[in-house]
Amino acid sequence: xxxxxxxxxxxxxxxxxxxxxxxxxxxxxxxxxxxxxxxxxxxxxxxxxxxxxxxxxxxxxxxxxxxxxxxxxxxxxxxxxxxxxxxxxxxxxxxxxxxxxxxxxxxxxxxxxxxxxxxxxxxxxxxxxxxxxxxxxxxxxxxxxxxxxxxxxxxxxxxxxxxxxxxxxxxxxxxxxxxxxxxxxxxxxxxxxxxxxxxxxxxxxxxxxxxxxxxxxxxxxxxxxxxxxxxxxxxxxxxxxxxxxxxxxxxx
Amino acid sequence: xxxxxxxxxxxxxxxxxxxxxxxxxxxxxxxxxxxxxxxxxxxxxxxxxxxxxxxxxxxxxxxxxxxxxxxxxxxxxxxxxxxxxxxxxxxxxxxxxxxxxxxxxxxxxxxxxxxxxxxxxxxxxxxxxxxxxxxxxxxxxxxxxxxxxxxxxxxxxxxxxxxxxxxxxxxxxxxxxxxxxxxxxxxxxxxxxxxxxxxxxxxxxxxxxxxxxxxx
Numbered sequence: 001x002x003x004x005x006x007x008x009x010x011x012x013x014x015x016x017x018x019x020x021x022x023x024x025x026x027x028x029x030x031x032x033x034x035x036x037x038x039x040x041x042x043x044x045x046x047x048x049x050x051x052x053x054x055x056x057x058x059x060x061x062x063x064x065x066x067x068x069x070x071x072x073x074x075x076x077x078x079x080x081x082x083x084x085x086x087x088x089x090x091x092x093x094x095x096x097x098x099x100x101x102x103x104x105x106x107x108x109x110x111x112x113x114x115x116x117x118x119x120x121x122x123x124x125x126x127x128x129x130x131x132x133x134x135x136x137x138x139x140x141x142x143x144x145x146x147x148x149x150x151x152x153x154x155x156x157x158x159x160x161x162x163x164x165x166x167x168x169x170x171x172x173x174x175x176x177x178x179x180x181x182x183x184x185x186x187x188x189x190x191x192x193x194x195x196x197x198x199x200x201x202x203x204x205x206x207x208x209x210x211x212x213x214x215x216x217x218x219x220x221x222x223x224x225x226x227x228x229x230x231x232x233x234x235x236x237x238x239x240x241x242x243x244x245x246x247x248x249x250x251x252x
Numbered sequence: 253x254x255x256x257x258x259x260x261x262x263x264x265x266x267x268x269x270x271x272x273x274x275x276x277x278x279x280x281x282x283x284x285x286x287x288x289x290x291x292x293x294x295x296x297x298x299x300x301x302x303x304x305x306x307x308x309x310x311x312x313x314x315x316x317x318x319x320x321x322x323x324x325x326x327x328x329x330x331x332x333x334x335x336x337x338x339x340x341x342x343x344x345x346x347x348x349x350x351x352x353x354x355x356x357x358x359x360x361x362x363x364x365x366x367x368x369x370x371x372x373x374x375x376x377x378x379x380x381x382x383x384x385x386x387x388x389x390x391x392x393x394x395x396x397x398x399x400x401x402x403x404x405x406x407x408x409x410x411x412x413x414x415x416x417x418x419x420x421x422x423x424x425x426x427x428x429x430x431x432x433x434x435x436x437x438x439x440x441x442x443x444x445x446x447x448x449x450x451x452x453x454x455x456x457x458x459x460x461x462x463x464x465x466x467x468x
Contacts, residue, residue, distance in 0.1 A: 208324055235326045237463040248329045249255030 003070055004168040004199045005030040006051065011065035013043075013050055015058070020046050024065070024225045026218055028169075033191060033200045035210040035231075038220035039246070044203050047220065048171050051201060052088035053081055069169065086113065089162035093174040095154035097146035097161070102129075102138050105146045105157055109165035124164050131197075132160035133190050152183025156190065163194075170194065172202040176209065188213050207247055211235050219243045258323045262332065265315050266391065269336050269343075272308045273387040276343045277380050279305070279350035280446060284376040286357040287439065288369055295357035298350055305347040309340045328460070335460040339390070342449040342456075346383065349442040349449075356435045366422050366429045372436070375411045375443040378404055382450035390457045398461075402454035402468035408447035415440040 006028040013021035021043050028034040036044035049055045051067055053074060066073040074084055086109075097105050106125045115121060125142070129135040134156040138149065146157055155175060162170060172191075176184040191200055191213050204210050210217050211231060218228035219242075227240040238244045245251050279298050286294035316337040319325060325333055382404050389398035416437060423433040451468050458466050 207326070211326070236330075238327060244327050247326050249258060251254055 003030060005070065006169060006199060006201070007068045007071075008051075009066045009068065011047075011050060011063065011067065013046060013055070013064075014062040015046075016060040020223050021050070022223050026225060026228055028199060028201055029216070030199050031195055031197075032215040033195050033202060033213055034216040034218065035202045035204055035214035036218050036220060037204065037207055037210050037246075038226075039251075040205075041222075042220040043223040044218075044220045045173055048173055048201060048203050051169075051171055052085050052090060054090065056081070086165045087167055088169045088171060089165065089167035090171045090173070091155070091158050091162055091175050094178050095151060095158050097154050097157050099145065099147055101143045102146050102149070102157060103142040106160050106164045109161060113165060128160040128164040129157075131163050131194065132156045133186060133193070134160055150183070152179050152186060155179060155183065155187060159187075159190065159194075163198075167198065169199045169201065172200065174203055174205055177205060184209075207235075219246060221246070255323070258319070258325070258329075261315075261319060261323070262325075262329060265312065265319065265333070265336055268308070268312050268315065269339060270387055270391065272305065272312065272340065272343050273383065275301075275305060275308070276347045276350070277383050279347050280353075280376055280380055280383070280443075283350040283353035283357070284373055284443075286354055287360070288373060290357065290361055290363075292358055292361050295354035298354035299358075302347055302351045305344060309344040312340045313337050328463075331460045331463060335456040338456055339453050342452050346379075346446045346449045349446045352442050353439050356439050360432060360435055363432050366426075366432060367418075369436075371411045371415050371418075372439055372443070375408055375415075375440065375447070378408050378411075379443050379447045379450060382408075382447055383453075386450055386453040386457060389454065390460070393461050395458055395461050398454040398457040399466070399468075402451045402458075405447050405451045405468065408444055412440050412444040 008024055008026045008028075011021060011024040012019065024047060036048065038044045046055065050063060055061045055063070063075055067075060069087065073079075098108060100108070103125055106128050107121045110121060110124050115124075126135060126139075129138060134153060137153060138157075146154065149157065155178075159170075159175075176187050179187065188209065191202070194200060202210075202214065214231050216228065217231045217234040219226045219234065219238075219240075221242055227234065227238060227243045234243065235247060238247065279301060282294055283298045285291070286298065316333050319333055320330075382401050385397060385401040385404075388394070389401060419433045419437055423430045455465070455467060458464070
């Protein structure tokens with residue numbers, strides 16, 4: 001299996017008695033963008049969160065099945081969750097920088113993992129901000145508060161923060177839903193650049209966004225994975241009637 | 253996210269295309285009738301009406317572009333809109349061919365036909381039927397009907413070559429019949445081309461429904 005690839009096998013997920021995801025199997029190839037689409041409540045965000053065990057934080061949840069990263073089950077024995085979340089970074093719907101300086105936001109992760117060397121930190125901060133296409137806009141104000149930049153810049157800062165710990169996989173939960181079209185376009189371009197180095201999995205409410213940026217698209221409905229495949233195939237000639245009805249706006 | 257407004261607009265577009273289709277069918281019928289009955293007035297009506305068809309084509313194309321720009325259709329909706337904007341081109345061409353037949357009517361207004369026209373009206377009938385059937389297949393998303401209709405084109409091609417052989421004989425026997433013979437050969441070719449455009453429409457309807465290309 002290629003490095004940075006992810007594979008889910010027969011995954012079931014429960015919130016208490018509620019069976020939220022039914023026997024999901026899906027491969028997310030390395031260095032590709034895979035997007036999840038589906039109406040609200042279909043389970044796509046829940047599924048995304050199973051990929052770095054974010055659901056562990058919610059009481060009463062249970063997972064059956066396996067999520068393999070480079071062949072190794074993240075729900076298996078001896079998995080260090082901190083290490084897992086370092087390998088599988090996450091960016092959320094609303095940009096949520098810490099109330100600290102721009103520099104400190106990006107340096108937070110490496111410092112938490114024990115890095116103290118100032119020169120090394122400077123280098124990581126610069127590289128991460130460059131990768132997130134934010135460096136040119138903030139290089140002269142790294143010490144200013146991260147709360148003072150625009151929404152689109154904040155989201156790119158959060159992406160830089162996620163990149164700073166050198167992940168392999170990046171999960172994004174509706175990363176542009178709170179952004180204007182220009183900031184959205186910047187993030188979308190960024191995703192295209194980032195896939196050279198990372199495997200990206202994104203949940204989006206915008207079908208056009210999924211069509212624009214992803215290599216593979218998976219359609220979820222009521223906790224089932226209805227159809228997945230190459231994005232062109234899903235949007236040009238889906239096989240399942242439910243997929244076709246959803247993407248053409250006949251239900252949802 | 254049910255898109256009622258969009259689907260209403262799409263339905264409206266279907267209706268416009270059907271309306272143009274029946275106008276084109278009528279144009280062929282009138283053009284060939286005008287030739288048979290040497291009715292110049294009827295021929296003139298067909299010629300004058302061609303502008304209306306051209307306007308219809310432009311209007312439908314505009315509606316297609318607008319739906320694509322404003323509604324971002326995908327999958328079968330996108331194929332339908334794309335095919336409609338191609339089908340109108342075929343329909344407009346068939347309209348032009350009907351007009352060409354009407355122009356021949358005007359040229360042969362005072363001629364006595366060298367022989368009774370039998371195969372020409374048969375060709376026209378088949379071409380009209382193909383047009384009706386392919387538009388029916390379009391409305392009902394009926395792949396089988398589209399395939400069957402496309403196969404009717406063979407009969408039209410056969411009649412075209414039959415007419416060619418026959419008229420050639422007449423023209424060889426009597427050079428005075430060459431002018432009329434040529435005009436009638438044109439008519440035969442116009443109708444053969446009209447049936448080809450109807451075949452194109454069948455292929456587009458098949459693609460619209462199945463997303464796969466088939467050629468006839």
